[in-house]
Amino acid sequence: MTAGVKQDVLDLLIEQHKQIKTLFGQLGRAEGTQKRELFEDLVRLLAVHESAEEIVVHPTAQRKIDRGDTVTGQLRHEEDEAKHELAALYDLGVDHPDFDRRLSRFADAVVAHATREETEEFPSLRRNLSAAQLGRMAGALRAAEAMAPTRPHPRSGESASANLMAGPPMAVFDRVRDTVRDWRESQRDQD
Ligand SMILES: [Fe+2]
């Protein structure tokens, strides 16, 4: 990230798509404790990313872009499936003999979903929203990230909130979604 350059919500989401792909690659090569930690990082990163899309980005796209209902309907459906598969992978556990095969299938689906957003949704949003609006929407991601740090971090220096943000994916997603909803409400108060 270039210091001093303010990234808008689409810049941040595209950067996270790259981080997600990198994490899938690392997870495919990891073992034992490192693999468990990387999977927890993936859960947090997907929780932050998909919650901001679900609560802030897709509702805006639905109203503002051509075929908004169809495009965001498909994206929401894919995100719902991904959340359930992530929960299934967590229940299976990283040491299960089927984990790698299912993770690889999950990675393909998540990457295809990200590509769909980058081709069918983000370019239209960039055309139809002002730079100020897209800049303001980045606040949703920053609020979510403050709650659930998504950058790799040494275990010893981990914050209490990061520890709290480990565990079943559905619970992590719920907590991050509450944070993004609070952020959205705080924006309404400013209008
Ligand atoms: Fe998404």
Ligand SMILES: [Fe+2]
């Ligand atoms: Fe995305």
